[in-house]
Amino acid sequence: MSHRVRFATALLLVLPALAALAEAPPAARHVEPNTLVPKGVVHYAPTGFPDRIVAVPMQDASTGFSVSWRTDAAVDAPALEIVVAKDSPDQWDGDTPPRQVKAATRRLATANGVAHHHQASIDGLRPGTLYAWRVQGDRTWSPWRHLRTAAPVGTPLEFLYVGDTQNKNASLTTRVMFEAVRRAPNANLVLFAGDLVSEAVDDDEWGEWFDATAPLATMAFAPAPGNHEFFEEHEDTPQERRVLGEQWKAHFALPANGAEGVEPTTYWFDYQGIRFAVIDGTSALDLDAASTQAAWLDGVLADNPNRWSMVLIHQPFHSPRGEERNKRHQVLRDELMPVMERHGVDLVLQGHDHLYGRRGSEGGVPPVYVVSVAGPKQYLVSDDARATMSPVGEDTQLFQVLRLEGNRLSYEARTATGRLYDAFALIDEGDAGKRIEERTEGRIGERECGRSQTLGGRTDRCWE
Known part of the structure; x- marks a missing residue:
C-alpha cells in the first residue's frame, strides 16, 4: 500500500471523530475552589522542617x-x-x-x-x-x-506594594509575585495592604499564601491587617464581635510600637529615608479604635525625621466601589485623614476594594491615595469613582514598584503580565513643597470588565 493510500485511509477514520468533537458543546466552566488542597487531604501539616x-x-x-x-x-x-x-x-x-x-x-x-x-x-x-x-x-x-538591611538615608531604594491577595493564592497570586520580582530585582522590602487570606483561621489558606509569596523570600515583609485577618466571634448573636486570628500574631513578629489597644496590628518603621506607618482599618471601623489610632499616628508623623512618609491601611479612605462603601468609611476620613494631610503624608497605600483607583488631594499635592489588588477576586468600578479617580481599572491583577532616588519618588502599577498600567512621580522641591509629575508614556488604557456576570452568576462582580 502506498503512502498516499495509507494517509487517505487514516484520514477517513479520523474525520468522523474530528467532526463529532467540533459539534460537541464546550466544557462547562466552574468556580475554582479557594485552595488547591482537595477536600480531606492534609497538605500543610507542620513537620520538623522549618x-x-x-x-x-x-x-x-x-x-x-x-x-x-x-x-x-x-x-x-x-x-x-x-x-x-x-x-x-x-x-x-x-x-x-x-x-x-x-x-x-x-x-x-x-x-x-x-x-x-x-x-x-x-x-x-x-x-x-x-x-x-x-x-x-x-x-x-x-x-x-x-x-x-536598609541602607543609609540617601541610598537609592526600590520596594514593592501589593494589594489584596486573599483568594486562590497558590493558583493565581503566585504568578503576580514572580512578575513582581522580575520587574523589581533590587527590592528588599514589600508592603501588603491586608486581606492576605480569605478566612483568618484557615491554615490551608495561610499555607498557600506562604507558597505564593515564596518568590519574595529575600525581602522584608510589612503587612497591614485586613478585615479577613479577623473572624466573627459569636456570629449572628448580640455578642458578635471582630476577633483577630491567632495566625496573624503567630506569623509576623512586628515592631512593638503600635497604638494602645491595637498593638498587634499597628506599627511603624523607618526604612532608608521613609517613615512607614501601618494602620488597622478594621479596628478603626468596627472596634472604635479610630481616635486612638489618630492620636498615635499624629505622634508618629510629628516625630518623623525623614523627608518622606507613607501610610499603609487596608480599607480605603475613598472607595472605588461607590457611595455606600464611602459612607461606611466616613470615620476614617473624619479621624485619620486630617492627621495625614496635616503632616503631609506622601502616599496612602490601600486595598480592600478589589479594583484599581488613584485619587490625589486638592491642589495637586500629596497625599496621593491608591487602591490596588493582586488577587483574582475582582469588583466593578462605580460611576462616582470614574468621576473622581484616574486611572481606574477592573478585571486586572496588579503589583506596584516604587523607587526613591534623590528628591524623586517614582511609582509604577503593573499588571500580572508586566504591562505598565499607572505611573507618576513625587518630586520634592524643598521649600516649594512636593509636586506630582504624571508619566503617561508606555501606559496601557484603562481596563474594564468584559463579563456580564461571574462564573457563579454574580452580576455585582467581574470575577470571584
Missing part, C-alpha cells in the same frame, strides 16, 4: 529585623543563625561561628495539626549589609537565606 519563614523590619530597619517560622510540636525554643553573607560557602568567620539568637515559641492548633511558631529578633546589624541566616527545626536547619 517552613513559613518570614522576616519583617524592626523599627530601625537599618540595624535589625525579626523572623518567624513554623515547625511541629517537637521543636521548642530553637535558634536562628546569622552572619554577614560571604562569597565562600564557609559561613564561619575564621574560628568564630555565626551569631545565634534563641527564639520564643507559641503553640497553635489548627485543622492541619498542632504547630509551634517561633519568633526571633536580631538587632545590632550594620546598615546596607547583606546577611545570610537560617532557622532551626527538629535536628535540621532551613536553607540559608539572604536579607539586606
Whole structure:
C-alpha cells in the first residue's frame, strides 16, 4: 500500500471523530475552589522542617529585623543563625561561628495539626549589609537565606506594594509575585495592604499564601491587617464581635510600637529615608479604635525625621466601589485623614476594594491615595469613582514598584503580565513643597470588565 493510500485511509477514520468533537458543546466552566488542597487531604501539616519563614523590619530597619517560622510540636525554643553573607560557602568567620539568637515559641492548633511558631529578633546589624541566616527545626536547619538591611538615608531604594491577595493564592497570586520580582530585582522590602487570606483561621489558606509569596523570600515583609485577618466571634448573636486570628500574631513578629489597644496590628518603621506607618482599618471601623489610632499616628508623623512618609491601611479612605462603601468609611476620613494631610503624608497605600483607583488631594499635592489588588477576586468600578479617580481599572491583577532616588519618588502599577498600567512621580522641591509629575508614556488604557456576570452568576462582580 502506498503512502498516499495509507494517509487517505487514516484520514477517513479520523474525520468522523474530528467532526463529532467540533459539534460537541464546550466544557462547562466552574468556580475554582479557594485552595488547591482537595477536600480531606492534609497538605500543610507542620513537620520538623522549618517552613513559613518570614522576616519583617524592626523599627530601625537599618540595624535589625525579626523572623518567624513554623515547625511541629517537637521543636521548642530553637535558634536562628546569622552572619554577614560571604562569597565562600564557609559561613564561619575564621574560628568564630555565626551569631545565634534563641527564639520564643507559641503553640497553635489548627485543622492541619498542632504547630509551634517561633519568633526571633536580631538587632545590632550594620546598615546596607547583606546577611545570610537560617532557622532551626527538629535536628535540621532551613536553607540559608539572604536579607539586606536598609541602607543609609540617601541610598537609592526600590520596594514593592501589593494589594489584596486573599483568594486562590497558590493558583493565581503566585504568578503576580514572580512578575513582581522580575520587574523589581533590587527590592528588599514589600508592603501588603491586608486581606492576605480569605478566612483568618484557615491554615490551608495561610499555607498557600506562604507558597505564593515564596518568590519574595529575600525581602522584608510589612503587612497591614485586613478585615479577613479577623473572624466573627459569636456570629449572628448580640455578642458578635471582630476577633483577630491567632495566625496573624503567630506569623509576623512586628515592631512593638503600635497604638494602645491595637498593638498587634499597628506599627511603624523607618526604612532608608521613609517613615512607614501601618494602620488597622478594621479596628478603626468596627472596634472604635479610630481616635486612638489618630492620636498615635499624629505622634508618629510629628516625630518623623525623614523627608518622606507613607501610610499603609487596608480599607480605603475613598472607595472605588461607590457611595455606600464611602459612607461606611466616613470615620476614617473624619479621624485619620486630617492627621495625614496635616503632616503631609506622601502616599496612602490601600486595598480592600478589589479594583484599581488613584485619587490625589486638592491642589495637586500629596497625599496621593491608591487602591490596588493582586488577587483574582475582582469588583466593578462605580460611576462616582470614574468621576473622581484616574486611572481606574477592573478585571486586572496588579503589583506596584516604587523607587526613591534623590528628591524623586517614582511609582509604577503593573499588571500580572508586566504591562505598565499607572505611573507618576513625587518630586520634592524643598521649600516649594512636593509636586506630582504624571508619566503617561508606555501606559496601557484603562481596563474594564468584559463579563456580564461571574462564573457563579454574580452580576455585582467581574470575577470571584
